[in-house]
Amino acid sequence: VAFTTEKEELRGQERRNERRLDYLAGVASFKAVLLEGLEVVFIVIALAAGRGVRLPLSAAAFAACALVALGGVLLHRPLTRVPENALKFAVGAMLSAFGLFWTSEGFGVHWPGADLAILAFIALFLGTGLACCALLNRRTSAAKTAS
Amino acid sequence: MTNLIVSLRELAGLFVEDGALALAITVVVVVAGIVAAVAPALSWLSGVILVCGCLGVLIGNVATARRN
Numbered sequence: 093v094a095f096t097t098e099k100e101e102l103r104g105q106e107r108r109n110e111r112r113l114d115y116l117a118g119v120a121s122f123k124a125v126l127l128e129g130l131e132v133v134f135i136v137i138a139l140a141a142g143r144g145v146r147l148p149l150s151a152a153a154f155a156a157c158a159l160v161a162l163g164g165v166l167l168h169r170p171l172t173r174v175p176e177n178a179l180k181f182a183v184g185a186m187l188s189a190f191g192l193f194w195t196s197e198g199f200g201v202h203w204p205g206a207d208l209a210i211l212a213f214i215a216l217f218l219g220t221g222l223a224c225c226a227l228l229n230r231r232t233s234a235a236k237t238a239s
Numbered sequence: 240m241t242n243l244i245v246s247l248r249e250l251a252g253l254f255v256e257d258g259a260l261a262l263a264i265t266v267v268v269v270v271a272g273i274v275a276a277v278a279p280a281l282s283w284l285s286g287v288i289l290v291c292g293c294l295g296v297l298i299g300n301v302a303t304a305r306r307n
Contacts, residue, residue, distance in 0.1 A: 123249065123253055126253065127253045127254075188293065188297075192289055192290065192293055195268060195271070195289060196271075196285060196286045196289050199271060199272060199275035199282060199285040199286070199289075200275055200279060200282040200285070201275075201282045201283060201285055201286035201289075202282075203286065213290075216290070216294070217294075217297070220294050220297060220298065221297070224297070224298060224301040228301065228305055231305070
C-alpha cells in the first residue's frame with residue numbers, strides 16, 4: 093500500500109511538472125540515503141556505546157558505505173532487474189529480525205543459540221509474510237471468481 | 240510556511256510510513272520493556288511478548304490493509 097501510494101504521488105508530481113523530474117529523482121534518492129545513513133549512525137552509536145570502539149566501528153561503516161557505492165556502480169545494470177518488491181520483502185524481514193533481536197537483548201533476553209537466533213527470526217518473519225501473501229492472494233482470487 | 244510543513248511531513252514520513260503499525264509496535268516494545276523492568280528474572284517473557292507481539296501486529300496490519 094505504501095509503495096503504491098508513494099508511486100502515485102511521484103507520478104502526480106511528474107504530471108504536474110515534467111521539467112523537474114531530475115529534481116524529484118534527486119529528492120527521492122536523498123530521502124533514501126538520509127534514512128539509511130541515519131540508521132547506520134544509530135547502529136554504530138548503539139553498538140559502540142560503553143565499549144570504546146566508536147572509531148573502528150565508524151571506520152567499518154565508512155568502508156561498508158564505500159563498498160556498497162562501488163557495488164552500485166559496478167552492478168547497477170543487473171540490480172535493476174532484481175524485483176523491487178521481493179528485495180524490499182527480504183530486507184524488511186532481515187531488519188525486523190535484527191530489530192527484534194537487539195531490542196530483546198537490551199531487555200536482558202538470552203536466546204538459545206545466541207546470534208544464530210537472528211536466522212530463526214528472519215525465517216519466522218519471512219514465513220509469516222509469505223503466509224499472509226498466500227492468504228491474501230487466495231482471497232483475492234476467490235473474490236474475483238465469485239464476481 | 241507550507242513548504243516547511245511539507246518538508247517536516249516528508250521528514251517524519253521517512254521514519255513512520257504507517258502510523259497505526261508504528262504505534263502498535265511501540266506499544267509491544269513498551270509492554271515488553273515494562274515486563275523486563277518489573278520482573279528481571281522473567282526476561283524470557285519479554286522475548287515472548289516481543290516475538291508474538293510483532294508477529295501479531297504484522298498479521299493484523301496485513302488484515303487491515305486487505306479490508307481497506
